[in-house]
Amino acid sequence: MNGSAVLGADVPRETIERLEVYAELLRRWNPKINLVSPATLVNLWTRHITDSLQLSALAKAEGHWVDLGSGGGFPGLVIAIANADRTASTTTLVESDQRKATFLRTVIRETGISADVIGRRIETVQHLSADVLTARALAPLDMLLSFAERHRAVDGICLFPKGETWAEEVAAAEVNWRFRYEAVPSKTNAASVILKIGEFSRG
Numbered sequence: 001m002n003g004s005a006v007l008g009a010d011v012p013r014e015t016i017e018r019l020e021v022y023a024e025l026l027r028r029w030n031p032k033i034n035l036v037s038p039a040t041l042v043n044l045w046t047r048h049i050t051d052s053l054q055l056s057a058l059a060k061a062e063g064h065w066v067d068l069g070s071g072g073g074f075p076g077l078v079i080a081i082a083n084a085d086r087t088a089s090t091t092t093l094v095e096s097d098q099r100k101a102t103f104l105r106t107v108i109r110e111t112g113i114s115a116d117v118i119g120r121r122i123e124t125v126q127h128l129s130a131d132v133l134t135a136r137a138l139a140p141l142d143m144l145l146s147f148a149e150r151h152r153a154v155d156g157i158c159l160f161p162k163g164e165t166w167a168e169e170v171a172a173a174e175v176n177w178r179f180r181y182e183a184v185p186s187k188t189n190a191a192s193v194i195l196k197i198g199e200f201s202r203g
């Protein structure tokens, strides 16, 4: 299946072409470094690419987008590709596994986009001043908020895709944090949501 068949007319041709380059590289590298579960490759365009792309509609493109624990690039690299032609948008991907960081840099080079890859642990990276902070399948919400406390800009927002146990994660995080959230229904999985969190504090 190719990108235009899944994404449709709303997505610019240049974006689809870059995503197709990315998808091809991912299929080639995956047997060596397991970027995504091999069983999900058959649904790569919905399970990973569309799942990531839906986040770009939930915040303004301008500003600094930071994706933590990017792995094979979901959602951060897909968002960087979607925002590639917007000059006021920058992207940083944080991934401590050096082979995966090398993969991310390869996709950035081959697609001709610009994005920074930091190949270190989130806890050791200097404040990144993220206007939009994303992380998928990285850690429970309680820990994600600790990471966000370190890296979010004043007035920055968090977008965290979460699966069917999202309400339990919210309840567990409320033990240590005060926050309001919006649970935006996922377009790719009826049981999943994207947690959108603005202000939060320890409490």
Ligand SMILES: C[S@@+](CC[C@H](N)C(=O)[O-])C[C@H]1O[C@@H](n2cnc3c(N)ncnc32)[C@H](O)[C@@H]1O
Binding pocket: 035, 036, 068, 069, 070, 071, 072, 073, 074, 075, 094, 095, 096, 097, 100, 120, 121, 122, 123, 135, 136, 137, 138
């Ligand atoms: C389960 S994978 C998810 C990858 C990707 N976000 C996705 O949804 O496909 C988690 C990734 O986070 C990275 N990671 C875990 N802890 C990290 C840390 N403290 N700092 C930086 N990267 C980390 C791992 O190396 C791994 O690639």
